[in-house]
Amino acid sequence: MIEFIYFKILLIDMYIVFEGIDGAGKSTQINLLKQWLFDSGFEVETIIEPTDSDIGKLIRKTLQNPDATSENIQKTLGLLFAADRLALMDKIVKNEEKNKIILSDRSFYSSLAYQQPYEWIAEINKFAESPDLVFLLDLDVDLAITRCSCEDEFEKKSFLSHVRKNYLELAAIHDFNIINASNGENKVQSDIRKALAHSLGICVSGID
Ligand SMILES: Nc1ncnc2c1ncn2[C@@H]1O[C@H](COP(=O)(O)OP(=O)(O)OP(=O)(O)O)[C@@H](O)[C@H]1O
Numbered sequence: 001m002i003e004f005i006y007f008k009i010l011l012i013d014m015y016i017v018f019e020g021i022d023g024a025g026k027s028t029q030i031n032l033l034k035q036w037l038f039d040s041g042f043e044v045e046t047i048i049e050p051t052d053s054d055i056g057k058l059i060r061k062t063l064q065n066p067d068a069t070s071e072n073i074q075k076t077l078g079l080l081f082a083a084d085r086l087a088l089m090d091k092i093v094k095n096e097e098k099n100k101i102i103l104s105d106r107s108f109y110s111s112l113a114y115q116q117p118y119e120w121i122a123e124i125n126k127f128a129e130s131p132d133l134v135f136l137l138d139l140d141v142d143l144a145i146t147r148c149s150c151e152d153e154f155e156k157k158s159f160l161s162h163v164r165k166n167y168l169e170l171a172a173i174h175d176f177n178i179i180n181a182s183n184g185e186n187k188v189q190s191d192i193r194k195a196l197a198h199s200l201g202i203c204v205s206g207i208d
């Protein structure tokens with residue numbers, strides 16, 4: 001019990017982000033980690049990008065466009081994702097009184113990985129809060145596509161191969177925790193919990 005109390009003192013206010021190509025398992029792992037943290041006595045909130053706002057709905061409609069990966073539409077999407085993200089910032093801004101852990105399905109790093117040109121995307125996302133921790137769920141594109149619902153134009157092998165490469169470059173620059181997402185759900189979750197504990201410099205029981 002001491003370990004969890006120690007864990008709670010350390011983990012009062014964190015913004016933790018899950019990144020990865022479509023079908024990597026982000027939503028699945030966020031739900032598993034949320035339950036584990038809740039069972040350990042923490043207040044946890046989950047957020048997802050794009051959101052279900054009017055802007056988020058417009059984004060998802062635009063993603064259905066056959067030309068969604070063209071440079072012009074990618075620039076429009078970059079602006080839409082940034083606008084959708086802006087509205088989330090109040091929720092993420094660090095405030096001791098909130099005393100909660102935020103688990104986010106994607107962040108501005110998704111825009112840097114999926115959209116282009118890099119410098120322009122970085123500029124229009126300068127407002128975005130930097131996460132305390134980033135988990136990159138990395139896996140082979142062919143495997144990811146077998147898990148996808150294939151609803152939008154981004155879920156194509158050539159495009160996702162480019163996105164995966166971008167993510168791995170970002171991971172090296174920004175010290176992401178890279179998790180092998182090709183393993184079974186429970187193994188992936190165990191690796192995430194170990195990486196989380198390591199990032200905090202603590203030992204936590206209840207990890208396989
Ligand atoms: N480790 C895993 N092994 C096998 N299947 C998995 C694994 N993790 C998730 N899945 C399955 O793959 C599909 C996609 O998972 P999930 O929605 O969590 O991925 P995601 O990264 O959130 O996807 P997207 O970015 O496309 O929304 C789901 O059917 C899920 O049950």
Ligand SMILES: Cc1cn([C@H]2C[C@H](O)[C@@H](COP(=O)(O)O)O2)c(=O)[nH]c1=O
Pocket residue numbers: 022049050063081106107108109110111112114115152154155
């Ligand atoms: C935040 C964000 C997302 N995307 C892409 C990634 C996916 O293909 C779709 C929808 O995301 P989901 O995880 O499948 O729900 O949007 C993007 O291109 N840029 C972004 O900033």
